Amino acid sequence: MTTYKENFTTAWSEDSIRFISSPSVFAKSTLYYVQEIGHFRTLPGYFTEREQLDSYLIVYTIKGKGRLKYQGKRYNLQPQQVFFIHCEDYHYYETDPLEPWEILWVHLHGSSTSWLL
Secondary structure, X not given: OXXXXXXXXXXXXXXXXXXXXXXXXXXXXXXEEEEEEEEEEEOOOOEEEEEOOXXXXXXXXXXXXXXXXXXXXXXXXXXOOEEEEEOOOOEEEEEOOOOOOEEEEEEXXXXXXXXXX
């Protein structure tokens, strides 16, 4: 059994937004629910690396550029692109140092989300 691992920087602007939700037991056992949601204007050096998080992540690029490593592949992310991943798998994403990334993102889960990927 692999344990949860996470490494990240908080290199985002002061006007970036991050909300963490506290869903009810009913929501957790029955519904899809948002775990966290946000809007980040990243700064050079921003990255997240993790695995074994019981969550799904959707990230939409508003402007700038980002990079994603997921399931052995690398992706260059441009404006108006989105990625959707299962956070149990190893993943690493980061901003481009010359064109910092502005993103909307949401972590979601629920009792029936396993069919999503």
